[in-house]
Amino acid sequence: MLRGMAALTDTHAHLCDPLFDADLGKVLERARQASILAIVSVSENLADAGKNLELAARHPMIRPAAGLYPTILDMDLAREMRDFIRVHKDKLVAIGEVGLDYWRIQEEPGREIQREIFRGFVGLSGELGLPINVHSRSAGRLAVAILLEAGARKVQMHAFDGKSSAALPAVEAGYFFSIPPSVVRSEQKRKLVKKLPLSSLLIETDSPVLGPAARERNEPANALIAVRAIAELKGMEEAEVIEAVSGNTRRLYGDSFS
Numbered sequence: 583m584l585r586g587m588a589a590l591t592d593t594h595a596h597l598c599d600p601l602f603d604a605d606l607g608k609v610l611e612r613a614r615q616a617s618i619l620a621i622v623s624v625s626e627n628l629a630d631a632g633k634n635l636e637l638a639a640r641h642p643m644i645r646p647a648a649g650l651y652p653t654i655l656d657m658d659l660a661r662e663m664r665d666f667i668r669v670h671k672d673k674l675v676a677i678g679e680v681g682l683d684y685w686r687i688q689e690e691p692g693r694e695i696q697r698e699i700f701r702g703f704v705g706l707s708g709e710l711g712l713p714i715n716v717h718s719r720s721a722g723r724l725a726v727a728i729l730l731e732a733g734a735r736k737v738q739m740h741a742f743d744g745k746s747s748a749a750l751p752a753v754e755a756g757y758f759f760s761i762p763p764s765v766v767r768s769e770q771k772r773k774l775v776k777k778l779p780l781s782s783l784l785i786e787t788d789s790p791v792l793g794p795a796a797r798e799r800n801e802p803a804n805a806l807i808a809v810r811a812i813a814e815l816k817g818m819e820e821a822e823v824i825e826a827v828s829g830n831t832r833r834l835y836g837d838s839f840s
């Protein structure tokens with residue numbers, strides 16, 4: 583359908599999820615047919631991270647990331663994950679997903695642990711020069727503040743649920759915002775796409791969730807749905823959007839994403 587156009591990257595998906603165990607080959611084939619060249623597969627824990635490395639060894643289009651999901655409030659597991667990332671840094675394309683989730687964690691003691699763990703991953707991202715793939719739920723403004731304070735430079739805010747006013751300091755710092763297919767059913771995400779410059783947008787799917795229909799399994803081929811929504815909201819051609827987000831992806835993740 584998009585033959586001859588720039589290739590796309592799904593910059594945040596969970597291909598290690600057991601929901602993809604039975605038909606991953608077909609899922610990847612549909613992604614290829616939708617012009618998707620690469621998929622950043624993020625991890626929520628050590629088991630995910632190991633599985634993502636294995637998947638990447640078998641399927642070159644899968645690019646592994648390792649991180650600890652923000653609702654896991656365990657300093658020992660956070661240290662183990664940082665050690666894993668150091669050991670495997672040459673194979674990993676990012677640290678993620680990590681961040682803050684104030685929707686799930688509502689008590690201050692838990693939030694404090696969450697912030698400390700997040701700061702540890704932000705610091706490691708700077709130390710290793712690896713992009714950081716950030717989850718921020720009901721904590722967008724704070725996550726951005728922590729990243730700016732730490733001087734983070736290679737940042738992707740995934741499925742950002744805040745206002746554009748909370749996003750703009752991050753845009754000014756050169757951070758990127760990845761837009762999932764659920765943009766078609768989210769007024770908040772549509773507003774965000776309208777207000778943020780195309781030069782700061784990436785495409786993601788967060789497969790198996792955040793698809794165009796709430797309860798159906800999402801997959802990387804649906805990245806094109808996010809492209810189409812951005813094109814509509816910004817009054818541009820899909821090809822222009824693909825060209826721009828491909829360039830943005832290379833600026834964050836490097837030239838192997840082209």
Ligand SMILES: [Zn+2]
Nearest residue numbers: 594624679788
């Ligand atoms: Zn995710």
